[in-house]
Amino acid sequence: MTYKNKPKPDDRSDNVEKLQSMIHDTIENMEAAEESLRFTTSETQRREIEAKNERRRESIESFRSEIKDEV
Incomplete structure (x- = not known):
């Protein structure tokens, strides 16, 4: 079977x-x-948001590093 699709x-x-x-x-x-942290009283939700934002900070650093590689 021959495939004609090319990447x-x-x-x-x-x-x-x-x-x-x-x-x-x-x-x-x-x-x-x-902003949503200001309205939550749940400590669990607060920790989850803070952890997610920390992962976002790490992603931003990775994006910036990749930009440096591209330039």
Whole structure:
């Protein structure tokens, strides 16, 4: 059986813009989560939000590192 599908070429020309957009979106999500902390009284929910924001900070650092690699 012969497959005629070919992989798409690796186009990274807009990779930096995509990464910057991802950073922007992640920061907005962090800010929204921080805002929600003001309204929660649940300690469990507070810890979950803080842990998620910490993972978001790590992701942002990874995105920034990848941008440096691309440039």
